[in-house]
Amino acid sequence: MTDLSRFIRDVPDFPRKGIIFKDITPLLSDPAALAESIRRLAERVEKPDAVVAIESRGFVFGTGLALHWGVPLVPARKFGKLPGKTVREVYSLEYGEDTLELHADALKPGQRVVVVDDLLATGGTAAATARLVEQLEARVLGFLFLIELTGLGGRQALGAHPAEALLAYEVVGEGPRGASAAGR
Numbered sequence: 077m078t079d080l081s082r083f084i085r086d087v088p089d090f091p092r093k094g095i096i097f098k099d100i101t102p103l104l105s106d107p108a109a110l111a112e113s114i115r116r117l118a119e120r121v122e123k124p125d126a127v128v129a130i131e132s133r134g135f136v137f138g139t140g141l142a143l144h145w146g147v148p149l150v151p152a153r154k155f156g157k158l159p160g161k162t163v164r165e166v167y168s169l170e171y172g173e174d175t176l177e178l179h180a181d182a183l184k185p186g187q188r189v190v191v192v193d194d195l196l197a198t199g200g201t202a203a204a205t206a207r208l209v210e211q212l213e214a215r216v217l218g219f220l221f222l223i224e225l226t227g228l229g230g231r232q233a234l235g236a237h238p239a240e241a242l243l244a245y246e247v248v249g250e251g252p253r254g255a256s257a258a259g260r
Contacts (some may be wrong), residue, residue, distance in 0.1 A: 080116075081243055083109045084223070098223055098245060100194055104136060113242060114140035117192070117220045120240040124217050125187040126150050128178070130205055131157070134193035137222060141192055150182045150189070152205045163211045167204035176201065178208045185213035196221040196241055199233025206237060 083103035090097040103109050118141055126148045129138020135151060142149035155164065155175035162177040183189065191205050196219070206216045216237050224230060224241035227248075231239050 078109060078112045080109060080113055080222075084243065098195070098225075100133065100222060103222075110136075110140070113137070113222060114144055116242055117141060117222070117240070118144045120220060121190050121218045121238070123147070124190040126183060126189045126214075128152055128183075128189050128191045128205060128209060130176075130191065130193040130201055133195070137194060137220070138192040141190070141220070150178060152176050152178055152191075152208060163208055165204040165208045165211070167200050169200065170198075174201075176204050176208060178212065180212070183209060183212040183214040187214040188217050189214050190217050190220055192220045194222045196224040196230040196239065198228045199230035202230070202239075203233045203235070206234065 080103065083106055085099040085102050087097040087099050089095065103113060114137065117137060123145050124147060127138045127142040127145070128150045129135045130152045131154055138149055153176065155177060158177050158179055161180040163180050164175055164177050166173050166175050189209055191202060191209065193202060196202060202219055209216050218238035218240065219234055221239065221241040222243060224244045225247045226244050227246055
């Protein structure tokens, strides 16, 4: 079994001093490691009826999972990026708000979905995506992430929904904006 942590590069002081950014591009540039990550994520939950992938890096893993399972991919996009009728969810950021959207006809009532993103930190974006799914009367089976930054409350923000991550890094420092992640 491949050690996927070998493909995560630490970038000190990005996007600002004191933060160690977890860069997934080495994993994306290695087809075998990327395929292994998709396979391992797929093993963590039962096959859903659809995959909801969060913009933008969630699209990479969501696409792989949708193809693996042979189910539709539903993109959760930033406000104004989807044409046609949408449902919206406004959520809080550390300093302000943001908005995510799904197409209003993207999911059917009762459909079972898995929400996918590359990283779980505070959980705000993932929780907002779950609320969008529920607006459309679909059901979240769980969340899948490549990386979890522990200590930021991400799992708690997701409520009772199961969440799985392939890699975890403990956050040390002053919080999500001024935090460093240490391998675990």
